Amino acid sequence: MRPKLLVIAGVLVTPLVTAATALAGNGGFAPVAPESPNAHAIKQSYLFISLFAFAIFLLVEGLLIAFVIRYRRKKRPREADGAQIHGASKLELAWTAGPVLILAVIATFVFVKLPTIQxxxxxxxxxxxxxxxxxxxxxxxxxxxPNGVVTIDRMRAPEGRTVELHITSPDWDVIHSWWIPALGGKMDAIPGKLNKTWFKATRVGVFQGQCAELCGLYHAKMLAAVEVMPAAEFDSWYEERRAQQEAGTSPLGEELWDGTCAKCHGLEGEGGYGPRIAGTTLIKNTQSIEALLRKGGILMPPVGRDWTTDEMNALTDYLKERVGNQG
Ligand SMILES: [Cu+2]
Structure with missing residues (x-):
């Protein structure tokens, strides 16, 4: 008798103990706090559908427990059949029409929200x-x-202005998925195809996300962030960054080094994917490094095939001046 009671107590208490953890931080079961109209509509749809799911869960599990107790075998012999009950037409109609109605209500809600999301x-x-x-x-x-500014892994965006994202992946690469949960749903980056999504950030802040499509061994390192700045601050950064890129003084080289080279290689091989970069004579030879980046190596993909001149120059300068002298 005791073990049975323990199991029942465990089943009843476990949800209570874990509920706090499940609800704590990061929105718990729900999506993160939305900071853009499309993310907001996604969260509303999620909560609306959850309402029905939770009500149905309670109803089904409640009836299950009630019936298990009410129609238990008691002293009836094991081989004797239970009472034979004939169908109940009204009940059967109700449990057929009910779900149809619920699905229709959910579909209507989602279709109303869809334009805002998409x-x-x-x-x-x-x-x-x-x-x-x-x-x-x-x-x-x-x-x-649009003005030629390029950033790596961290996007900057103005607060309160619609940012239209044109998402793709080069045709020599694989499928990735853009996803900053606070700023909207996932959108695949497919080689050779252009997918569009958007956000309009409602507040200043840094919103984290990551590639949401398993895209290879270092998929988990493919993080992304959107830094939302006050509109005026963004405008001055935007112009300044363009001037810096033209003058060759922008941090683009370092961003490319961190995001593209070091992530897989590491100066001393600490990237753990590609070989160590330190000590390679290639680093100071702008032409060979550009050829390697544009055409790829035996095992290296042509990461720089579609880079703009600004990107290529920024990286080769950075390699020559900073990385080359360290190694
Ligand atoms: Cu990816």
């Missing part, structure tokens, strides 16, 4: 959409802005 809002006369090309490659995110 459709990129058109540019307004007062506020043009900022279009950013998002390119996923193993295992880096590149962000390209």
């Amino acid at each position: 459709d990129v809002p058109a540019s307004a006369a007062t506020s043009q959409n900022l279009v950013v090309d998002v390119i996923g490659t193993q295992f880096t995110w590149q962000f390209r802005y």
Whole structure:
């Protein structure tokens, strides 16, 4: 008798003990706090559907327990059949029509929310959409802005302005998936295909995300962040960064080194994927390093095939000046 009681007590107490952990931090069972209208609509749909799921769970499990107790065998012999009950037409109609109705209500709600989630809002006369090309490659995110500014793994964006994301992956690469949960749903980065999504950040902050499609050995290192800045601050950063890129003084070289080279190689091989870079004579030879990046090596993908001149120059300068002298 005692072990049985223990099991029952365990079954009843476990959900209570784990509930706090499940609900704590990061939204618990629910999506993270939304910071963009599309993410907001996703969370509303999630909560709406959860409401029905939870109610049905309670109903089904409640009836299950009630019936187990009410119709238990008691002293009836094991081989004797229970009472033979004929169908109940009304009940059967109800449990057929009920779910149909529930699914119709859920579908209607989702279809009402879908345009907010999916459709990129058109540019307004007062506020043009900022279009950013998002390119996923193993295992880096590149962000390209209309004025030629490029950033790696960390996108900067203005608060309160629609940012239109044009997401793709080069045709020599694999499928990745762009996902910053606070700023909207996932969108695949597919080689040779352009997918569009958007966000309009409601507050300043850094929103984390990562590649959401298993894309290779270092998939877990393919993190992404969006830094939302006050609009005026963004504008001055945007212009300054362009000037820096033109003058060769931007941190783009370092970003490319961290995001593209060091992630897999590491100066001393600490990247754990590619061989160590320190000590290679190639580093100071701009032409050979560019050829390697553009064409790829025996085991290395052509990570720099589609890089802009700014990107290539920034990296080769950085390698020559900073990395080359360390090794
Ligand atoms: Cu990926």
